[in-house]
Amino acid sequence: MIRLADVTYRYPRATVPALDGLSFEVSTGQFCAVIGANGAGKTTLCSALAGFVPQFYRGTITGSIEVAGLNVVESPLADIAGTVGLVFSNPFNQITGARFTVRDEIAFGLENMAVPVAEMEPRIEEIMRFAGLEGLADRSPFALSGGQQQRLAIASVLVMRPKVVVLDEPTSQLDPVGAKEVFSVLRSLATTAETTVFMAEQKLEWVAAFADRVLVLHQGKLVADGPPGEVLASPDLGRYGLQPTRYTQVARAAQLAGLRSADTPLPVTLEQAVEFFN
């Protein structure tokens, strides 16, 4: 569970807040996506959920942030790390550089958590299968493709079994097939393992297909919040610097051309588009 109450945050010396009066709750096991144009505050929000904002970046914060029962504004980062797993958009920032193999890289977090060795091996095997990294255990983390590195970064976080996983555009390095795999993994994590998934993402088609809920940030403010079908089909999207999915665009064009009734709800996924045009 994530709970923000009236959170406003300014980076040091910034004149405008990066997060401006945010209040929302995300329940346990929900897959929640946050979207918004460049500079909207997505990365800042992800960093705040993991305590890096303000504990690492400094600056000034008001309001409260609770993640899985922890006050992340004040709890030591080491305590937060065991509960909130943070995955950055660039896997290069995540890979420790201190380990020579994929297996050891994944083991790193477990060693820090003092997980018994006998328990480590099956957990690593399981998570490598989950993340599609089979056969790469003995490879150097630096001899992987961008997509494989991204999946390694995700595996290294998930192996610690965090209650909440926060991901900042985790599919930016991935091709469409790789991105879909990552979304599927996160979807099943939320559904079957009751892990709360909070993800900043620009790929609205994937958000539409996989997320339970979408938050829209605009200049640090929460301007929309609801199920993907509602938020992503909204005519307001353009005002926030976002482009609807191609399914919504084509359907809207069909409505404007008079080929479809104007009150049929607009599709946001391929499946919905097929239904819309049938």
Ligand SMILES: Nc1ncnc2c1ncn2[C@@H]1O[C@H](COP(=O)(O)OP(=O)(O)OP(=O)(O)O)[C@@H](O)[C@H]1O
């Ligand atoms: N370390 C920093 N110091 C000062 N200002 C920052 C810092 N990081 C981000 N900002 C500012 O905070 C605001 C929000 O930035 P943020 O990176 O959170 O946006 P974003 O939605 O993640 O954008 P993008 O889509 O480009 O990743 C922007 O105005 C940005 O310039």
Ligand SMILES: [Mg+2]
């Ligand atoms: Mg960002």
